[in-house]
Amino acid sequence: MADKTLDAKGLNCPLPILRAKKALNAMDPGQILAIEATDPGSAKDFESFCKQTGNELVKASENGNVFYYEIRKV
Amino acid sequence: MATQKRMAIIATKGTLDMAYPPLILATTAAALDYDVTIFWTFYGLQVLKKNRSLKVSPVGNPAMPMDPLPEAFIPNILMSLPFVEAAATAMMKAKIKSKGVASIDELFDMAMESDVKMIACQMTVDLFNFKHEDLVDGLEFAGAARFFEVAQGADITLFI
Numbered sequence: 638m639a640d641k642t643l644d645a646k647g648l649n650c651p652l653p654i655l656r657a658k659k660a661l662n663a664m665d666p667g668q669i670l671a672i673e674a675t676d677p678g679s680a681k682d683f684e685s686f687c688k689q690t691g692n693e694l695v696k697a698s699e700n701g702n703v704f705y706y707e708i709r710k711v
Numbered sequence: 712m713a714t715q716k717r718m719a720i721i722a723t724k725g726t727l728d729m730a731y732p733p734l735i736l737a738t739t740a741a742a743l744d745y746d747v748t749i750f751w752t753f754y755g756l757q758v759l760k761k762n763r764s765l766k767v768s769p770v771g772n773p774a775m776p777m778d779p780l781p782e783a784f785i786p787n788i789l790m791s792l793p794f795v796e797a798a799a800t801a802m803m804k805a806k807i808k809s810k811g812v813a814s815i816d817e818l819f820d821m822a823m824e825s826d827v828k829m830i831a832c833q834m835t836v837d838l839f840n841f842k843h844e845d846l847v848d849g850l851e852f853a854g855a856a857r858f859f860e861v862a863q864g865a866d867i868t869l870f871i
Contacts (some may be wrong), residue, residue, distance in 0.1 A: 647811045648811045648813045649810055649811040649813075650812075651735050651738055651739045651742070651813075652811070652812075652813050653737055654742050655737060655739070655825075656743050656819055657742075660743035675811075676811075685853070686742070686743065689743045689744075690743060690744060
């Protein structure tokens with residue numbers, strides 16, 4: 638269950654990442670941020686974001702045109 | 712925690728399209744916990760104006776998509792008519808908005824919020840008779856030697 642949900646649908650690069658970073662900044666370590674996005678580039682971008690920031694990408698899925706991610710804050 | 716990574720960018724362009732790369736990379740790097748500095752020089756200073764009005768020029772720009780017309784369909788001599796630049800800029804801004812791409816104003820504000828350091832080239836300020844008060848707050852004014860201080864030891868250095 639996510640502690641916070643970010644609607645990044647309709648936003649294009651780099652906004653989903655920037656909004657996610659901002660949301661994570663306001664959260665506590667261990668909490669989970671859920672993100673919905675429509676930017677097809679976001680799949681690779683969130684993977685890279687997590688790899689570089691140490692946050693954990695616990696879930697990444699796609700349903701039609703909507704991408705869904707869950708990130709656990711490090 | 713490992714030492715913070717650093718990125719230093721030189722931004723030299725002041726058109727609407729070319730204001731994007733330094734600001735996209737700077738905001739993204741900041742989101743990846745980089746310490747980021749942009750050194751704005753020459754036409755890049757246009758991006759620092761409080762009342763920036765950046766334009767995109769279709770003149771001599773055959774790669775610019777002009778849909779519904781095919782690329783490079785309109786000859787340069789028509790592109791240089793007075794209203795064409797304004798029309799192309801309006802079209803580009805509408806496209807940017809409709810595709811959910813951030814505006815330059817938004818990206819610039821986000822860069823400032825995420826503590827991207829902005830250095831304005833003082834030589835260019837003098838060269839073009841810009842006034843410090845016409846530029847946004849929070850800038851540092853310096854020259855090439857200052858850039859080297861920033862860039863030495865940076866993990867990523869870009870000239871845009």
